[in-house]
Amino acid sequence: MSNRCLRRTGAGQVVQKLLIKAILERNLIREGDRILIAASGGKDSTVLAWALQQVRPALKTDYELAALHISSDFCACCKKSVLSQKLEAWGIPFTDLFVPIMGRLKPGEKMNCYWCSTQRRTELLRYAVAHKFNQIALGHHLDDIIETFFMNMTAKGELSAMSMVLSYRKYPVRLIRPLGYVEEQQIVACAQEQDILHAACTCPYGMHSQRRDIRNRIARFTDNSSAVKRRIFTALSALPVQGEPRA
Ligand code: SF4
Numbered sequence: 001m002s003n004r005c006l007r008r009t010g011a012g013q014v015v016q017k018l019l020i021k022a023i024l025e026r027n028l029i030r031e032g033d034r035i036l037i038a039a040s041g042g043k044d045s046t047v048l049a050w051a052l053q054q055v056r057p058a059l060k061t062d063y064e065l066a067a068l069h070i071s072s073d074f075c076a077c078c079k080k081s082v083l084s085q086k087l088e089a090w091g092i093p094f095t096d097l098f099v100p101i102m103g104r105l106k107p108g109e110k111m112n113c114y115w116c117s118t119q120r121r122t123e124l125l126r127y128a129v130a131h132k133f134n135q136i137a138l139g140h141h142l143d144d145i146i147e148t149f150f151m152n153m154t155a156k157g158e159l160s161a162m163s164m165v166l167s168y169r170k171y172p173v174r175l176i177r178p179l180g181y182v183e184e185q186q187i188v189a190c191a192q193e194q195d196i197l198h199a200a201c202t203c204p205y206g207m208h209s210q211r212r213d214i215r216n217r218i219a220r221f222t223d224n225s226s227a228v229k230r231r232i233f234t235a236l237s238a239l240p241v242q243g244e245p246r247a
Pocket residue numbers: 075112113114116117201203204205206207247
C-alpha cells in the first residue's frame with residue numbers, strides 16, 4: 001500500500017483492519033481472554049496496545065488487556081512515564097518490572113541480544129502465569145516475521161518461521177502476534193497519525209545487529225515492494241514454527 005493510499009484511508013484504520021483480519025483468521029483472541037501486552041516502549045508494541053483497545057467494538061469479544069514493561073540494568077531508551085500515561089489514558093493498566101539482565105551473566109559470559117531476549121521472555125512468561133494471563137501479545141509485525149525467517153536460514157541453516165500463535169508445553173500461556181499482517185511502514189504511519197510515541201531503541205547491543213543487516217538486504221531484493229513481502233509472508237505460513245525468542 002502506498003503512502004498516499006495510507007493517508008487517504010487513515011493509517012490507524014488500516015492497522016485496525018489488518019489487526020481484525022489477523023485476529024479472526026488466526027483465532028488470536030477468544031471470549032474471556034486475559035491478554036498481557038509486552039510493552040517495550042517502542043512504536044510497535046505501543047501501536048499494538050492502542051489498536052487492541054480500538055478494535056473491541058468490531059470484534060464483539062470480551063477480553064482483558066494489561067501491559068508489562070521490562071526494565072533492565074543496561075538499557076534506558078524507553079520514556080516509561082510517557083508510556084504509562086498513554087496506556088492508562090487508553091484504559092490499559094501498566095506495570096514496570098525490573099530485571100537485572102547484565103547482573104545474571106556468569107563470569108566470562110558476554111552480553112548479547114539472544115541472552116537478553118531469552119531472559120526477557122522468561123520473565124514475561126513467569127509474570128503472565130503468576131498473574132493469570134492466558135495470552136501474551138507481542139508487537140512483532142510482518143517485516144519482523146520475514147526478517148526472522150532469513151536470519152534463521154542464514155545464521156542457523158534452519159527453515160523455520162516466527163508463528164502468529166505459539167503455545168508452550170511448560171506454561172499455560174499462548175504467545176500471539178496480532179500485528180503479523182501489518183507492515184512496519186503502516187505502523188510508522190499509524191504512530192504518526194495517532195501521535196503515538198516513537199521511542200527509537202538506543203540499546204548499545206542492538207545497534208549493529210544481524211537483524212539490521214538482513215533488513216537492508218530484504219529491502220534491496222524486494223525493492224521494498226509490499227506485494228513481494230506479502231507473498232513471502234504467505235509462503236512462510238507453511239513452514240515449521242520457531243519456538244525460540246528473538247530480539
Ligand atoms: S536490542 Fe537486544 S540487547 Fe538490546 S534490549 Fe533489545 S533484545 Fe536486549
